[in-house]
Amino acid sequence: MRWLALALFVALSPVIAQDYPVQMSNGVVNCTIFGSFKDPGFTGTAYSDSYSVLVVDARLSRLNESEKDPIRVSYSLTDGNDRVVQANPQNIKELQPGRRLIGFVVPKETIAKSLTLDLSADNNGGEQFSIRFPELVNASNKNVTLLYYGVLRSVVNSNRKTIELDVAITNNDTKKLLLQASNFSLKDQWGWVYTSREYDDYIKKGMSKTVLVQNETFRSNLIFNSVSPLSRPVELVYRYSNNSYLTMNIDFEGGLVSSKPEKVSTDSEPADSASSLAGSIKATKARLAKVKKLNSTSESTPKGRDEL
DSSP states (O other): OHHHHHHHHHHHSOOOOSSOOEEEEOSSEEEEEEEEEEEOOOTTSTTTTTEEEEEEEEEEEESSTTOOSOOOOEEEEEETTSOEEEOOGGGEEEEETTEEEEEEEEETTOOEEEEEEEOTTOTTOOSOEEEEOOOOEEEEOSSEEEEEEEEEEEEEETTEEEEEEEEEEEEOSSSOEEEOGGGEEEEETTOOEEEOBBOBTTTTBSBOOEEEOTTOEEEEEEEEEEEOTTOOEEEEEEEOSSSEEEEEEOOTTTTOOEEEEEEOSOOSSOOOGGGSHHHHHHHHHHHGGGOOOOBTTBSSOOTTSOOO
């Protein structure tokens, strides 16, 4: 029943395109990953606050098309801290021949690093191989770094769409940074602006107000509701001061995810070299060791979870 709901979730969710699709082959079998998303899962259970199902949308085929035997394969996911999670066969669902959803039960904060295919049970499957997931998209300058993890949820109720994004902010400045939901806005394909919703105590979702010290990182969800069902998220905007902001292109249907630091102020200092995508990724990785805060509900590092 839960996976029936998941199928509906897939139908309602936009594709998260971070340089997808990616593919790899061992010379016998080819695997293509079209994207991934997180199904909240475990609703109403003791695990619902800590775990979700990370679902990988993939295609698996033999290079020799004349071989029609089903491919016997088991999957494992390696996270950002090199921990390995096996996929339970009951969480692997066929969409169409060769196209499937592969579910992994993981902590909500998990960052997927690679997917490994074990073909030892297939006499003609060849050797085991792995596919790396694309790097996280981010925008950065001397003041802040914005990391985008993707869509957690996108549903339509009563002719209104709610979109939930997963982001993290790092304070690169020596001054304290006040962070709140109103700093974030979402633009659709027509330029219409939606403002992020403040933390809701009833549903326990949204970004709560917090203050970041230098090199501190805060990861949280962002909720945009009362969105028109026709609106397609195109640009995420983070305004970290009255006159300065970062923008990130998250045009899912357009197959684009890129970032661009922007300034509209009279600030005299230009953004540093890390404002380029490659540079900001490098700078972000260097800060991972300094992360002190993970999400809106935890002050200390949860044991066995990714640091960011």
